[in-house]
Amino acid sequence: DTEVTQTPKHLVMGMTNKKSLKCEQHMGHRAMYWYKQKAKKPPELMFVYSYEKLSINESVPSRFSPECPNSSLLNLHLHALQPEDSALYLCASSPLLGGKKPYEQYFGPGTRLTVT
Amino acid sequence: GIQVEQSPPDLILQEGANSTLRCNFSDSVNNLQWFHQNPWGQLINLFYIPSGTKQNGRLSATTVATERYSLLYISSSQTTDSGVYFCAVGFSGSRLTFGEGTQLTVNP
Numbered sequence: 546d547t548e549v550t551q552t553p554k555h556l557v558m559g560m561t562n563k564k565s566l567k568c569e570q571h572m573g574h575r576a577m578y579w580y581k582q583k584a585k586k587p588p589e590l591m592f593v594y595s596y597e598k599l600s601i602n603e604s605v606p607s608r609f610s611p612e613c614p615n616s617s618l619l620n621l622h623l624h625a626l627q628p629e630d631s632a633l634y635l636c637a638s639s640p641l642l643g644g645k646k647p648y649e650q651y652f653g654p655g656t657r658l659t660v661t
Numbered sequence: 662g663i664q665v666e667q668s669p670p671d672l673i674l675q676e677g678a679n680s681t682l683r684c685n686f687s688d689s690v691n692n693l694q695w696f697h698q699n700p701w702g703q704l705i706n707l708f709y710i711p712s713g714t715k716q717n718g719r720l721s722a723t724t725v726a727t728e729r730y731s732l733l734y735i736s737s738s739q740t741t742d743s744g745v746y747f748c749a750v751g752f753s754g755s756r757l758t759f760g761e762g763t764q765l766t767v768n769p
Contacts, residue, residue, distance in 0.1 A: 576755050587747055587759035588704070601756060633702050639755055648692040648755050652704035 548572075549653035551636050557659045560626060566656050568619040568636030575641040577619040578650065579611060582633040594619060595641060626660045633657050663688045667748050667760035674738050674767050682733040682763045684748030692751035693724055695733050698762070699744045707733070707746075738767045 549570045558564050568577065576595045580588035593601035594613040608630075610622040619636055636653040640646065664687040674680055686693075695707040708715050708722040710731065715722055719738075724731040735742055745764050749757040 578755075582702075587749075587762055589759075590756060593755055595755065635702075635704065641755065646709050648751055648757075649694065649706070649709045650749075650755075650757060651706060652696075655702045657702070 549636055549638055549651050551634075551653035551656050553656060554654070555657045555659075557661060558623070558626065559661055560628075562626075563622070563624040565623065566621040566634055566636075566658075568621075568653055569617055570638040570651070570653075571617055572638065572651070573616075573640070573642075574638035574651075575616060576639045576648075577613060578637040578639075579619070579621050580635040580637065580652075582635060582655075588635055592621075623658075626658075628660050631658055631660045663690070663750060663752055663758050665748060665750055665758050665760035667746075667763050669763060670761065671764045672766070674765070676738060676740060676767055676769050678738050678767075679734070679736045680738060680765070682735070682746055682748075682765075684731040684733070684750075684760055686729050686731075686748075686750045688729070688752050690726065690729075690750040690752045692749075692757065693731055694749050694757070695722055695731070696747045696749065697742075697744050698747060704747070735765075738765075740767050740769055743767050 579591040582588040592611045612620040633655045635655045637650040666685045693711045696704045712726040721734045745762040749759045
């Protein structure tokens with residue numbers, strides 16, 4: 546099973562709302578990632594969690610707050626977003642532990658976020 | 662940081678044609694992945710290929726790490742092959758840097 550799931554598929558929120566995106570994997574992977582993708586552009590890395598600890602924050606504004614409650618779950622808490630934050634948010638995971646492909650990343654289907 | 666360049670940016674084919682997509686990168690890598698992004702946004706893993714050659718059905722890929730490039734070959738293209746093809750590389754730990762992608766359109 547190489548599946549990463551994300552909920553919700555679509556989200557519309559106002560600039561004063563607070564919402565959360567959820568990502569889950571049951572492959573035993575120990576790294577999880579959040580990416581942001583604007584239309585006709587490649588994914589851009591936002592955060593990396595390795596062994597449930599935040600290891601990379603690509604200078605993301607504090608209105609985006611990641612959380613890794615356990616090795617299978619990754620959340621992205623959103624508050625006071627701006628219309629320019631509208632994008633596809635992708636979650637990914639990779640094994641890290643041994644094997645031939647420790648850094649191979651598997652992506653979820655994404656959440657399409659619209660900020661009004 | 663590492664630079665990744667993909668070519669061509671756009672490619673239009675008739676069904677049944679063959680194509681080659683290229684990815685150049687600026688530094689040594691320990692991770693190179695090819696992805697297909699379908700119209701719904703899903704990134705599908707095609708190959709994990711930091712070096713060597715692999716084949717999967719009508720698709721194959723070759724990475725020449727010493728010359729810092731990778732090629733993705735698509736043979737007998739089908740309309741379902743349409744979408745964006747991304748090359749992504751990593752040289753330290755788990756960070757991946759994506760190229761700008763190749764937009765492939767296969768017409769019936």
